[in-house]
Amino acid sequence: MTSCHPCRICGGPVREFFDFGRQPVSDVFPAPADVGTEHFYRLAVGFCEDCTMVQQLEEVSREKMFPADYPYRSSGSSLMGQHFEATAAHFLATELAGADPFYVEIGCNDGIMLNSVRAAGVRHLGVDPAAHAAQTAGASGSRVHIGFFEESTAHRIRETEGAAQLVFSANTISHIAYIDSVFAGVHALLAEGGVFVFEDRYLGDIVTHTYFDQIYDEHFYLFSARSVQAMARRYGFDLIDVEHLPVHGGTMRYTTARSGERPVRPSVSRQLSYEHDQKLAESATYASFGARIESHCAQLHVLLTDLKAQGKRVVGYGATCKSATVTNYCAIGPDLISAVCDSTPDKQHRVTPGSHIPIVPSASFTAPYPDYAVLFAWNHAAEIMAKEQSFKAAGGRWILYVPDIHVV
Numbered sequence: 243m244t245s246c247h248p249c250r251i252c253g254g255p256v257r258e259f260f261d262f263g264r265q266p267v268s269d270v271f272p273a274p275a276d277v278g279t280e281h282f283y284r285l286a287v288g289f290c291e292d293c294t295m296v297q298q299l300e301e302v303s304r305e306k307m308f309p310a311d312y313p314y315r316s317s318g319s320s321l322m323g324q325h326f327e328a329t330a331a332h333f334l335a336t337e338l339a340g341a342d343p344f345y346v347e348i349g350c351n352d353g354i355m356l357n358s359v360r361a362a363g364v365r366h367l368g369v370d371p372a373a374h375a376a377q378t379a380g381a382s383g384s385r386v387h388i389g390f391f392e393e394s395t396a397h398r399i400r401e402t403e404g405a406a407q408l409v410f411s412a413n414t415i416s417h418i419a420y421i422d423s424v425f426a427g428v429h430a431l432l433a434e435g436g437v438f439v440f441e442d443r444y445l446g447d448i449v450t451h452t453y454f455d456q457i458y459d460e461h462f463y464l465f466s467a468r469s470v471q472a473m474a475r476r477y478g479f480d481l482i483d484v485e486h487l488p489v490h491g492g493t494m495r496y497t498t499a500r501s502g503e504r505p506v507r508p509s510v511s512r513q514l515s516y517e518h519d520q521k522l523a524e525s526a527t528y529a530s531f532g533a534r535i536e537s538h539c540a541q542l543h544v545l546l547t548d549l550k551a552q553g554k555r556v557v558g559y560g561a562t563c564k565s566a567t568v569t570n571y572c573a574i575g576p577d578l579i580s581a582v583c584d585s586t587p588d589k590q591h592r593v594t595p596g597s598h599i600p601i602v603p604s605a606s607f608t609a610p611y612p613d614y615a616v617l618f619a620w621n622h623a624a625e626i627m628a629k630e631q632s633f634k635a636a637g638g639r640w641i642l643y644v645p646d647i648h649v650v
Contacts, residue, residue, distance in 0.1 A: 247288060247299050250419060250462075251473050254292025258299060259528040260457075260535055261286040266596035267306050268458040268566035269314060271589045277598055281306050285567065287457055287464075293472040294523045296445055296464040298457075301419045304371070304390060307460055308417075312372035313588040314563070316354040316412075321625050323354060325489050326412070330358035337408040337437060338364050346399065346406045346431060348391045348424070348440075349414030353379025360384045367403060369395065374588075392420065396427030405433035411440040413490070416463045425477035429500065438479065438498045445469075446520055447492025449527060451645040454535040455564035455618075456491070465494065466522050467513040474498045483507045491621045491644075539572040541647040546578040549614060556641070557612045558582035559626065560619025561589045561601045568618065568643065569597035576600065579616060583607040607633070614649070616641045 247256045262285040272280055286299040316322055338345055343364055350356045350368025352375045359366045360383060368386040370376040376386045389395060399406075409428050418424055428438045445466040448456050457464070471481040482504045483497035494513075521527045549556055558565065561584040568574065576599045584590060585604045592601050607615070611633050617623060617640050627640065634640075640650045 249290040249293060249295060250297055251295050251421070251469075252290065252293040252476060254290050256288040256290045256295075256297060256299065257525060257528075258286050258288040259525070260532040262457065262567055262571045264596075265459065265570050266566060267302060268460060268563040268595060269307065269312060270309070270595055271313065271561065271592040271601060272595065272598075273592050274600075277593065280595060282596070283459070285457065285459065289525060289528045290469075291525070293469055293476075294466065295469040295473065296466075296528075298459075298462050301462065302459045304418075308371045308390075310371075310373035311588065312375060313586055314351070314372075315375060315378070315586065316351040318586060319622055319625065321622060322489065325487075326355040327358055329412075330355055330362070333408060333410070333439075334359070334362050334364065337439075338362075340407065343407040344404055344433075346409045348409065348411035349417075350379055350384075350386060351375045353382050353384045353386070355410070355412065356384045356386070357382050365403070367399060369399075391418075391427060392423040393426040393430065396431040400431050405436065406431050407433050407436045409436070409438045413442060413493075415440040416442040416465055417460045419462045421463070421473070422477065425474075425479065429478055432500065434500075435503050436499070437482075437504070439495060441487065441489075441493050441495045443490055444486065444492045444494040446494075446517060446522060449522065449531050450520070451491065452531070452534045452538055453491055453644050454531075454538065455567045455644070458564055458567045460563060465496070466517055467494065467496070467510065468517050468523060470496050470498075471510070471514070475501070480504065480506055481510055484509050484513045486513075489621070538643060538647060539568075542568070542641075542643045543572050543574065543578075545641065545647060545649075546574060546616075550578055554613040555580060556614045556616065557607065558594075558599065559607070559615045559617050559630075559640075560584060560622075561586070561594060562618045565618035566595045566597070569594060569599065574599075580612075581606065582618070583615075611636045611638045613637075614639050614641050616643070620644060 265285040345366040347368045356368045369391045380386045445464040479498040485495040487493040561582045581602045
């Protein structure tokens, strides 16, 4: 542990445990002509000794991270489609089963979850600052407010729409450094007895499996049950339930309610006990995590350098946000990976942030197949490998760098 900074949640001492150095905004893919105009910042991460929240030490402005043309689309994965369809069904049978319920979603993206709620006839409103994605949800018939969710937004929604029985968010709350305003907004918006439910990558999985690429600009916080419980209490909420989910390599669904309005379920104490056993509240755990990150990155660079020396052609698969951390910290550029194949039209014919590897359409993967492919979208490994069986049949091999460096 090195320098100390004040915690964004409780003001306690945050000890830096790893510095990824100069990093670009991870989901801004420049056109070749725009190389050199990117915004960079120092990606350093630390651990609060008081509330245990793991957090970044330098904030990237929300306008830079989530512009109107933000390219990520939740509907790009069939696996995530299945996940959100099941999630919507669960809430429609529980929190949204009463008379005239109102559902609000923070970070609705292209409406992958919102549309299922709308199709059931439930009053709803999605909130998202990424105009192009939000407009896609609107074009499907869902109601969307284009903008950032904060306390003032919530008051306007409450005044015009009434109270919400459920405020839900997936893979968004950890992005928001000003989380005090979010909780204040939810407090104002929720009906009595309503719940605020959010899903985010789980710190325990990230540390255990060395998922170091889950640390990038958008993931300002890395949540655990203990840190979420402390955060919720600070803003007048109880953590009343947790559920571990397999998506994204390990996600936790946190259910919160205003203090005293709902009983706390046994899942919370079980998860807190697990985190105690895993030593997620001890600084030594993060020092060890940092050492593993360093080792993984060195091994990956050596492997790619050796393959280059052997004349092998290596491409990347999936121009993901998290791959920005990998390519920039591990010094991986177009000399080691000739291109990254991606199915998102808004990313194609651009370059990866910071490392400037050309991004090509998915069809380029087969023409001809490379010798090796670095699977940046490893959280969809099963789905991708099933789709790309011909690559393996042609002699191609996948390179994965989590939970360790291995070739399959």
